[in-house]
Amino acid sequence: MTERIRKTEQWSANLCNASILLYVLWLLLPAVQTTGRAITGVVTVGLFAIGVLLDGASWKRDWLGLLLRAFCIAVMPLLLFFFAGRGGDNLPSFYVQNGMFWFPLVFCGYARQRGDSRLWRWLKGTLLFAVTATVLTTIFWLVEGMFFRGDTVYAYSRSLGCAEPGYEAYLKELMLKNIGGYDFVYAMVAALPLTILGMQHSRGGKRAAYTVLLALQTMMIVLSQYTYAMLYAAVILAVEILAAIIRWLSRGKVKMGLSLVCGVLPLLLVWFLRMPLLKLATTLFAQAGLDSFAFSLEQLMIALQGGATDENSRLVHYQTAWQGIRQSPLLGSLPGSEELLSRHSDVLDVLSGMGILGSAGIAVMIALMGKGAWHHFWNHPDKARLCVMWLSVLVTATLGTVCYSRDVMVVAALGTLLVLEGKPAGETPVVSTAAFTPAMNEEREE
Numbered sequence: 001m002t003e004r005i006r007k008t009e010q011w012s013a014n015l016c017n018a019s020i021l022l023y024v025l026w027l028l029l030p031a032v033q034t035t036g037r038a039i040t041g042v043v044t045v046g047l048f049a050i051g052v053l054l055d056g057a058s059w060k061r062d063w064l065g066l067l068l069r070a071f072c073i074a075v076m077p078l079l080l081f082f083f084a085g086r087g088g089d090n091l092p093s094f095y096v097q098n099g100m101f102w103f104p105l106v107f108c109g110y111a112r113q114r115g116d117s118r119l120w121r122w123l124k125g126t127l128l129f130a131v132t133a134t135v136l137t138t139i140f141w142l143v144e145g146m147f148f149r150g151d152t153v154y155a156y157s158r159s160l161g162c163a164e165p166g167y168e169a170y171l172k173e174l175m176l177k178n179i180g181g182y183d184f185v186y187a188m189v190a191a192l193p194l195t196i197l198g199m200q201h202s203r204g205g206k207r208a209a210y211t212v213l214l215a216l217q218t219m220m221i222v223l224s225q226y227t228y229a230m231l232y233a234a235v236i237l238a239v240e241i242l243a244a245i246i247r248w249l250s251r252g253k254v255k256m257g258l259s260l261v262c263g264v265l266p267l268l269l270v271w272f273l274r275m276p277l278l279k280l281a282t283t284l285f286a287q288a289g290l291d292s293f294a295f296s297l298e299q300l301m302i303a304l305q306g307g308a309t310d311e312n313s314r315l316v317h318y319q320t321a322w323q324g325i326r327q328s329p330l331l332g333s334l335p336g337s338e339e340l341l342s343r344h345s346d347v348l349d350v351l352s353g354m355g356i357l358g359s360a361g362i363a364v365m366i367a368l369m370g371k372g373a374w375h376h377f378w379n380h381p382d383k384a385r386l387c388v389m390w391l392s393v394l395v396t397a398t399l400g401t402v403c404y405s406r407d408v409m410v411v412a413a414l415g416t417l418l419v420l421e422g423k424p425a426g427e428t429p430v431v432s433t434a435a436f437t438p439a440m441n442e443e444r445e446e
Contacts, residue, residue: 346397390416
Protein backbone atom coordinates (compact mmCIF):
# COMPACT_ATOMS: atom_id res chain seq x y z
CA MET A 1 0.00 0.00 0.00
CA THR A 2 1.52 3.33 -1.03
CA GLU A 3 2.05 6.22 1.37
CA ARG A 4 -0.52 8.27 -0.52
CA ILE A 5 -3.19 5.59 -0.08
CA ARG A 6 -2.38 5.32 3.62
CA LYS A 7 -2.77 9.07 4.11
CA THR A 8 -6.05 9.09 2.19
CA GLU A 9 -7.35 6.25 4.34
CA GLN A 10 -6.26 8.08 7.49
CA TRP A 11 -8.06 11.24 6.38
CA SER A 12 -11.16 9.16 5.59
CA ALA A 13 -11.19 7.53 9.03
CA ASN A 14 -10.55 10.83 10.84
CA LEU A 15 -13.35 12.64 8.98
CA CYS A 16 -15.85 9.84 9.65
CA ASN A 17 -14.84 9.76 13.31
CA ALA A 18 -15.05 13.55 13.67
CA SER A 19 -18.47 13.56 12.02
CA ILE A 20 -20.07 11.14 14.48
CA LEU A 21 -18.46 12.74 17.55
CA LEU A 22 -19.61 16.20 16.49
CA TYR A 23 -23.07 14.85 15.67
CA VAL A 24 -23.46 13.28 19.14
CA LEU A 25 -22.37 16.45 20.96
CA TRP A 26 -24.56 18.66 18.76
CA LEU A 27 -27.64 16.46 19.03
CA LEU A 28 -27.61 15.26 22.66
CA LEU A 29 -26.66 18.62 24.17
CA PRO A 30 -29.73 20.82 23.47
CA ALA A 31 -27.80 24.01 24.33
CA VAL A 32 -25.25 23.16 21.64
CA GLN A 33 -27.98 22.16 19.20
CA THR A 34 -29.94 25.39 19.45
CA THR A 35 -26.70 27.42 19.22
CA GLY A 36 -25.25 25.51 16.28
CA ARG A 37 -28.65 25.15 14.61
CA ALA A 38 -29.44 22.66 11.86
CA ILE A 39 -26.48 23.72 9.74
CA THR A 40 -24.15 22.01 12.24
CA GLY A 41 -25.97 18.72 11.76
CA VAL A 42 -25.77 19.10 7.99
CA VAL A 43 -22.02 19.77 8.27
CA THR A 44 -21.51 16.59 10.31
CA VAL A 45 -23.27 14.49 7.67
CA GLY A 46 -21.20 16.29 5.01
CA LEU A 47 -17.96 15.38 6.81
CA PHE A 48 -19.06 11.75 6.85
CA ALA A 49 -19.89 11.85 3.15
CA ILE A 50 -16.43 13.23 2.34
CA GLY A 51 -14.85 10.54 4.51
CA VAL A 52 -16.74 7.83 2.66
CA LEU A 53 -15.77 9.28 -0.73
CA LEU A 54 -12.09 9.07 0.30
CA ASP A 55 -12.45 5.41 1.28
CA GLY A 56 -11.30 3.89 -2.00
CA ALA A 57 -11.16 0.34 -0.62
CA SER A 58 -14.85 0.31 0.29
CA TRP A 59 -15.83 1.81 -3.07
CA LYS A 60 -13.83 -0.84 -4.88
CA ARG A 61 -15.32 -3.60 -2.76
CA ASP A 62 -18.97 -2.53 -2.45
CA TRP A 63 -19.74 0.53 -4.59
CA LEU A 64 -23.30 -0.63 -5.21
CA GLY A 65 -24.01 -0.98 -1.49
CA LEU A 66 -22.74 2.55 -0.80
CA LEU A 67 -24.89 3.99 -3.58
CA LEU A 68 -27.93 2.13 -2.27
CA ARG A 69 -27.37 3.59 1.21
CA ALA A 70 -27.20 7.08 -0.27
CA PHE A 71 -30.31 6.47 -2.38
CA CYS A 72 -32.34 5.18 0.58
CA ILE A 73 -31.38 8.04 2.92
CA ALA A 74 -32.30 10.51 0.12
CA VAL A 75 -35.67 8.92 -0.72
CA MET A 76 -36.94 7.87 2.73
CA PRO A 77 -37.93 11.42 3.87
CA LEU A 78 -39.92 11.89 0.65
CA LEU A 79 -41.87 8.66 1.17
CA LEU A 80 -42.69 9.55 4.77
CA PHE A 81 -43.70 13.09 3.79
CA PHE A 82 -46.00 12.20 0.88
CA PHE A 83 -47.45 8.87 2.06
CA ALA A 84 -47.31 8.94 5.88
CA GLY A 85 -48.10 12.63 6.39
CA ARG A 86 -44.88 13.40 8.23
CA GLY A 87 -43.39 16.90 8.22
CA GLY A 88 -46.65 18.84 7.91
CA ASP A 89 -46.37 21.36 5.10
CA ASN A 90 -42.64 22.01 5.46
CA LEU A 91 -40.88 19.51 3.20
CA PRO A 92 -37.39 21.14 3.21
CA SER A 93 -37.21 21.21 7.02
CA PHE A 94 -38.50 17.66 7.39
CA TYR A 95 -36.22 16.40 4.61
CA VAL A 96 -33.11 17.65 6.43
CA GLN A 97 -34.37 16.49 9.83
CA ASN A 98 -35.32 13.00 8.73
CA GLY A 99 -32.18 12.59 6.64
CA MET A 100 -30.14 13.26 9.77
CA PHE A 101 -32.40 10.81 11.65
CA TRP A 102 -31.14 7.93 9.47
CA PHE A 103 -27.50 9.07 9.51
CA PRO A 104 -26.45 7.11 12.67
CA LEU A 105 -27.90 3.89 11.23
CA VAL A 106 -25.99 4.41 7.98
CA PHE A 107 -22.83 5.20 9.95
CA CYS A 108 -23.23 2.08 12.09
CA GLY A 109 -23.63 -0.22 9.07
CA TYR A 110 -20.79 1.41 7.13
CA ALA A 111 -18.39 1.44 10.10
CA ARG A 112 -18.90 -2.24 10.89
CA GLN A 113 -18.57 -3.28 7.27
CA ARG A 114 -15.42 -1.23 6.91
CA GLY A 115 -14.05 -2.83 10.08
CA ASP A 116 -11.88 0.12 11.09
CA SER A 117 -12.02 0.90 14.83
CA ARG A 118 -10.69 4.41 14.17
CA LEU A 119 -14.22 5.36 13.04
CA TRP A 120 -15.64 4.97 16.56
CA ARG A 121 -12.69 6.22 18.65
CA TRP A 122 -13.84 8.10 21.77
CA LEU A 123 -17.48 7.46 20.81
CA LYS A 124 -18.43 5.68 24.04
CA GLY A 125 -16.99 8.42 26.23
CA THR A 126 -18.61 11.14 24.13
CA LEU A 127 -22.01 9.45 24.32
CA LEU A 128 -21.79 8.98 28.09
CA PHE A 129 -20.69 12.60 28.60
CA ALA A 130 -23.50 14.07 26.47
CA VAL A 131 -26.18 11.82 27.96
CA THR A 132 -25.09 12.39 31.56
CA ALA A 133 -24.81 16.15 31.13
CA THR A 134 -28.30 16.51 29.64
CA VAL A 135 -29.88 14.13 32.15
CA LEU A 136 -28.43 16.16 35.03
CA THR A 137 -29.43 19.57 33.67
CA THR A 138 -32.92 18.32 32.77
CA ILE A 139 -33.46 16.95 36.27
CA PHE A 140 -32.19 20.20 37.81
CA TRP A 141 -34.60 22.40 35.88
CA LEU A 142 -37.55 20.03 36.33
CA VAL A 143 -36.97 19.95 40.08
CA GLU A 144 -36.53 23.74 40.05
CA GLY A 145 -39.90 24.01 38.37
CA MET A 146 -41.49 21.68 40.91
CA PHE A 147 -40.38 23.71 43.92
CA PHE A 148 -40.47 27.24 42.55
CA ARG A 149 -43.20 27.17 39.88
CA GLY A 150 -46.03 25.42 41.68
CA ASP A 151 -47.13 22.21 43.33
CA THR A 152 -46.45 19.99 40.31
CA VAL A 153 -43.43 19.51 38.11
CA TYR A 154 -43.13 22.40 35.70
CA ALA A 155 -43.57 20.78 32.29
CA TYR A 156 -40.40 22.00 30.58
CA SER A 157 -39.81 18.69 28.80
CA ARG A 158 -43.41 18.51 27.62
CA SER A 159 -43.17 22.09 26.37
CA LEU A 160 -40.25 21.07 24.16
CA GLY A 161 -42.54 18.59 22.45
CA CYS A 162 -44.78 21.46 21.28
CA ALA A 163 -44.58 22.36 17.59
CA GLU A 164 -47.16 25.14 17.62
CA PRO A 165 -46.09 28.49 16.07
CA GLY A 166 -45.30 31.40 18.37
CA TYR A 167 -43.31 29.40 20.92
CA GLU A 168 -39.92 29.57 19.18
CA ALA A 169 -38.32 32.04 21.61
CA TYR A 170 -39.57 30.12 24.67
CA LEU A 171 -38.40 26.77 23.30
CA LYS A 172 -34.98 28.23 22.50
CA GLU A 173 -34.74 29.51 26.07
CA LEU A 174 -35.44 26.00 27.39
CA MET A 175 -32.89 24.41 25.05
CA LEU A 176 -30.23 26.93 26.11
CA LYS A 177 -30.78 25.59 29.63
CA ASN A 178 -29.88 22.18 28.16
CA ILE A 179 -33.27 20.62 28.96
CA GLY A 180 -34.09 17.38 27.14
CA GLY A 181 -37.48 17.21 25.45
CA TYR A 182 -39.65 14.47 23.92
CA ASP A 183 -36.88 13.08 21.73
CA PHE A 184 -34.30 12.89 24.52
CA VAL A 185 -36.74 11.38 27.02
CA TYR A 186 -37.66 8.52 24.69
CA ALA A 187 -33.98 8.06 23.81
CA MET A 188 -33.30 7.52 27.50
CA VAL A 189 -36.04 4.89 27.60
CA ALA A 190 -34.27 3.03 24.78
CA ALA A 191 -30.94 3.53 26.59
CA LEU A 192 -32.05 1.79 29.81
CA PRO A 193 -30.97 -1.71 28.61
CA LEU A 194 -27.60 -0.26 27.55
CA THR A 195 -27.04 1.30 30.98
CA ILE A 196 -27.95 -1.98 32.67
CA LEU A 197 -25.53 -3.72 30.32
CA GLY A 198 -22.83 -1.28 31.44
CA MET A 199 -23.57 -2.19 35.06
CA GLN A 200 -23.33 -5.88 34.25
CA HIS A 201 -19.95 -5.61 32.50
CA SER A 202 -18.33 -3.21 34.99
CA ARG A 203 -16.82 -3.55 38.43
CA GLY A 204 -16.17 -1.23 41.35
CA GLY A 205 -16.45 2.47 40.68
CA LYS A 206 -17.58 2.04 37.07
CA ARG A 207 -20.47 -0.17 38.14
CA ALA A 208 -21.47 2.39 40.78
CA ALA A 209 -21.35 5.14 38.12
CA TYR A 210 -23.60 3.16 35.77
CA THR A 211 -25.99 2.45 38.68
CA VAL A 212 -26.22 6.17 39.47
CA LEU A 213 -26.78 6.92 35.78
CA LEU A 214 -29.62 4.37 35.64
CA ALA A 215 -31.27 6.01 38.67
CA LEU A 216 -30.89 9.46 37.12
CA GLN A 217 -32.33 8.33 33.78
CA THR A 218 -35.34 6.82 35.54
CA MET A 219 -35.83 9.95 37.64
CA MET A 220 -35.70 12.18 34.58
CA ILE A 221 -38.23 10.02 32.70
CA VAL A 222 -40.67 10.20 35.63
CA LEU A 223 -40.24 13.96 36.08
CA SER A 224 -40.77 14.57 32.35
CA GLN A 225 -44.45 13.54 32.69
CA TYR A 226 -44.47 11.75 29.33
CA THR A 227 -47.05 9.07 30.02
CA TYR A 228 -45.98 6.42 27.55
CA ALA A 229 -42.30 6.95 28.32
CA MET A 230 -42.99 6.23 31.99
CA LEU A 231 -44.95 3.10 31.08
CA TYR A 232 -42.23 1.79 28.78
CA ALA A 233 -39.53 2.47 31.36
CA ALA A 234 -41.56 0.74 34.07
CA VAL A 235 -42.00 -2.36 31.91
CA ILE A 236 -38.31 -2.50 30.94
CA LEU A 237 -37.14 -2.12 34.54
CA ALA A 238 -39.70 -4.65 35.81
CA VAL A 239 -38.61 -7.23 33.25
CA GLU A 240 -34.93 -6.61 34.03
CA ILE A 241 -35.49 -6.96 37.78
CA LEU A 242 -37.52 -10.16 37.39
CA ALA A 243 -34.93 -11.57 34.97
CA ALA A 244 -32.11 -10.81 37.43
CA ILE A 245 -34.02 -12.60 40.22
CA ILE A 246 -34.55 -15.62 37.96
CA ARG A 247 -30.84 -15.80 37.08
CA TRP A 248 -29.91 -15.47 40.75
CA LEU A 249 -32.31 -18.23 41.86
CA SER A 250 -31.05 -20.54 39.10
CA ARG A 251 -27.42 -19.72 40.02
CA GLY A 252 -26.67 -18.72 36.45
CA LYS A 253 -28.16 -21.80 34.80
CA VAL A 254 -30.87 -19.69 33.14
CA LYS A 255 -29.19 -17.56 30.49
CA MET A 256 -29.85 -13.89 29.83
CA GLY A 257 -32.25 -14.28 26.91
CA LEU A 258 -34.42 -16.90 28.60
CA SER A 259 -34.46 -14.97 31.88
CA LEU A 260 -35.75 -11.85 30.07
CA VAL A 261 -38.48 -13.90 28.40
CA CYS A 262 -39.42 -15.40 31.76
CA GLY A 263 -39.44 -11.91 33.23
CA VAL A 264 -42.22 -10.98 30.81
CA LEU A 265 -44.50 -13.81 31.98
CA PRO A 266 -45.46 -12.28 35.37
CA LEU A 267 -46.50 -9.16 33.50
CA LEU A 268 -49.26 -11.24 31.93
CA LEU A 269 -50.81 -11.44 35.41
CA VAL A 270 -50.75 -7.66 35.50
CA TRP A 271 -52.69 -7.68 32.21
CA PHE A 272 -55.44 -9.84 33.70
CA LEU A 273 -55.65 -7.46 36.67
CA ARG A 274 -55.36 -4.39 34.47
CA MET A 275 -58.66 -2.71 35.36
CA PRO A 276 -58.30 -2.60 39.17
CA LEU A 277 -54.61 -1.72 38.79
CA LEU A 278 -55.43 1.08 36.32
CA LYS A 279 -58.06 2.49 38.67
CA LEU A 280 -55.59 2.44 41.57
CA ALA A 281 -52.84 4.04 39.48
CA THR A 282 -55.21 6.72 38.17
CA THR A 283 -56.21 7.68 41.69
CA LEU A 284 -52.62 7.78 42.93
CA PHE A 285 -51.37 9.91 40.04
CA ALA A 286 -54.30 12.29 40.31
CA GLN A 287 -53.57 12.77 44.02
CA ALA A 288 -49.87 13.33 43.19
CA GLY A 289 -50.79 16.09 40.74
CA LEU A 290 -49.66 14.22 37.62
CA ASP A 291 -52.83 15.07 35.75
CA SER A 292 -51.59 14.20 32.26
CA PHE A 293 -50.66 10.69 33.39
CA ALA A 294 -54.00 10.26 35.20
CA PHE A 295 -55.89 11.49 32.11
CA SER A 296 -54.11 9.02 29.83
CA LEU A 297 -54.87 6.14 32.17
CA GLU A 298 -58.53 7.18 32.33
CA GLN A 299 -58.73 7.15 28.54
CA LEU A 300 -57.03 3.77 28.44
CA MET A 301 -59.59 2.35 30.89
CA ILE A 302 -62.47 3.70 28.79
CA ALA A 303 -61.03 2.17 25.63
CA LEU A 304 -60.45 -1.21 27.30
CA GLN A 305 -64.07 -1.19 28.43
CA GLY A 306 -65.27 -0.47 24.88
CA GLY A 307 -66.30 3.13 25.49
CA ALA A 308 -65.69 6.27 23.42
CA THR A 309 -62.47 8.04 24.35
CA ASP A 310 -61.87 11.77 24.58
CA GLU A 311 -61.18 13.48 21.25
CA ASN A 312 -57.77 14.59 22.55
CA SER A 313 -56.71 11.04 23.36
CA ARG A 314 -54.34 9.44 20.85
CA LEU A 315 -56.45 6.29 21.03
CA VAL A 316 -58.98 8.07 18.82
CA HIS A 317 -56.26 8.83 16.30
CA TYR A 318 -55.14 5.21 16.22
CA GLN A 319 -58.65 4.25 15.15
CA THR A 320 -58.41 6.59 12.15
CA ALA A 321 -55.24 4.92 10.89
CA TRP A 322 -56.69 1.47 11.55
CA GLN A 323 -59.68 2.40 9.42
CA GLY A 324 -57.33 3.30 6.56
CA ILE A 325 -55.51 -0.03 6.90
CA ARG A 326 -58.77 -1.97 6.71
CA GLN A 327 -59.93 -0.06 3.63
CA SER A 328 -56.79 -0.81 1.59
CA PRO A 329 -54.47 -3.24 3.39
CA LEU A 330 -52.14 -4.01 0.46
CA LEU A 331 -51.66 -0.68 -1.33
CA GLY A 332 -52.67 1.90 1.30
CA SER A 333 -54.18 5.25 0.37
CA LEU A 334 -54.76 5.39 -3.39
CA PRO A 335 -53.89 8.58 -5.34
CA GLY A 336 -56.70 11.10 -4.99
CA SER A 337 -58.31 9.32 -2.04
CA GLU A 338 -58.49 10.59 1.52
CA GLU A 339 -55.46 9.76 3.65
CA LEU A 340 -56.58 8.25 6.94
CA LEU A 341 -53.61 8.93 9.20
CA SER A 342 -53.31 9.07 12.97
CA ARG A 343 -50.35 11.50 13.07
CA HIS A 344 -49.51 9.72 16.36
CA SER A 345 -48.11 6.38 15.16
CA ASP A 346 -45.33 5.90 12.61
CA VAL A 347 -46.08 2.22 12.06
CA LEU A 348 -49.85 2.59 11.69
CA ASP A 349 -49.53 5.62 9.41
CA VAL A 350 -47.02 3.90 7.11
CA LEU A 351 -49.35 0.88 6.90
CA SER A 352 -52.35 3.12 6.24
CA GLY A 353 -50.58 5.35 3.74
CA MET A 354 -48.52 2.75 1.88
CA GLY A 355 -50.16 -0.57 2.67
CA ILE A 356 -48.41 -3.84 3.43
CA LEU A 357 -46.45 -3.79 0.16
CA GLY A 358 -45.20 -0.23 0.64
CA SER A 359 -44.36 -0.92 4.28
CA ALA A 360 -42.32 -3.94 3.19
CA GLY A 361 -40.43 -1.62 0.86
CA ILE A 362 -39.75 0.75 3.77
CA ALA A 363 -38.40 -2.19 5.80
CA VAL A 364 -36.10 -3.19 2.93
CA MET A 365 -34.77 0.38 2.67
CA ILE A 366 -34.06 0.47 6.42
CA ALA A 367 -32.22 -2.85 6.09
CA LEU A 368 -30.14 -1.47 3.21
CA MET A 369 -29.22 1.68 5.14
CA GLY A 370 -28.10 -0.38 8.13
CA LYS A 371 -26.55 -3.20 6.11
CA GLY A 372 -23.72 -4.70 8.13
CA ALA A 373 -24.82 -3.18 11.43
CA TRP A 374 -26.14 -6.50 12.78
CA HIS A 375 -23.40 -8.83 11.52
CA HIS A 376 -22.82 -11.69 14.02
CA PHE A 377 -25.66 -10.31 16.16
CA TRP A 378 -26.98 -13.76 17.07
CA ASN A 379 -23.55 -14.94 18.21
CA HIS A 380 -23.08 -12.09 20.65
CA PRO A 381 -23.76 -12.74 24.38
CA ASP A 382 -25.51 -9.38 24.78
CA LYS A 383 -28.02 -9.85 21.95
CA ALA A 384 -30.94 -10.14 24.39
CA ARG A 385 -30.39 -6.63 25.74
CA LEU A 386 -30.11 -5.22 22.23
CA CYS A 387 -33.39 -6.94 21.39
CA VAL A 388 -35.05 -5.23 24.36
CA MET A 389 -33.68 -1.87 23.24
CA TRP A 390 -34.85 -2.19 19.62
CA LEU A 391 -38.19 -3.60 20.77
CA SER A 392 -38.71 -0.46 22.86
CA VAL A 393 -37.96 1.64 19.75
CA LEU A 394 -40.48 -0.40 17.73
CA VAL A 395 -43.15 -0.03 20.43
CA THR A 396 -42.52 3.72 20.54
CA ALA A 397 -42.89 3.91 16.74
CA THR A 398 -46.13 1.90 16.96
CA LEU A 399 -47.73 3.89 19.77
CA GLY A 400 -46.01 7.20 19.05
CA THR A 401 -43.69 8.97 16.62
CA VAL A 402 -39.99 8.23 16.24
CA CYS A 403 -39.20 9.51 12.74
CA TYR A 404 -38.63 13.03 14.14
CA SER A 405 -36.61 11.78 17.12
CA ARG A 406 -32.99 11.77 16.03
CA ASP A 407 -31.95 11.23 19.67
CA VAL A 408 -33.62 7.81 19.69
CA MET A 409 -31.83 6.61 16.56
CA VAL A 410 -28.42 7.91 17.64
CA VAL A 411 -28.67 6.05 20.96
CA ALA A 412 -30.03 2.82 19.45
CA ALA A 413 -27.75 2.63 16.39
CA LEU A 414 -24.53 3.74 18.06
CA GLY A 415 -25.33 1.66 21.15
CA THR A 416 -25.59 -1.37 18.86
CA LEU A 417 -22.24 -0.53 17.26
CA LEU A 418 -20.47 -0.18 20.60
CA VAL A 419 -21.98 -3.35 22.07
CA LEU A 420 -21.29 -5.57 19.06
CA GLU A 421 -17.76 -4.22 18.65
CA GLY A 422 -17.07 -4.21 22.38
CA LYS A 423 -15.42 -6.80 24.60
CA PRO A 424 -17.54 -8.11 27.50
CA ALA A 425 -15.66 -8.09 30.79
CA GLY A 426 -13.57 -11.21 31.29
CA GLU A 427 -14.34 -12.59 27.83
CA THR A 428 -12.60 -12.74 24.50
CA PRO A 429 -14.19 -10.67 21.73
CA VAL A 430 -17.06 -12.56 20.16
CA VAL A 431 -17.36 -10.33 17.13
CA SER A 432 -14.63 -9.42 14.72
CA THR A 433 -15.37 -7.31 11.71
CA ALA A 434 -12.40 -8.96 10.03
CA ALA A 435 -14.52 -12.09 9.82
CA PHE A 436 -16.81 -10.52 7.25
CA THR A 437 -14.45 -8.07 5.52
CA PRO A 438 -11.65 -10.38 4.33
CA ALA A 439 -11.32 -8.84 0.89
CA MET A 440 -10.94 -5.33 2.25
CA ASN A 441 -8.46 -6.38 4.93
CA GLU A 442 -6.32 -8.24 2.45
CA GLU A 443 -6.30 -5.22 0.18
CA ARG A 444 -5.17 -2.91 3.00
CA GLU A 445 -2.31 -5.24 3.92
CA GLU A 446 -0.83 -5.07 0.41
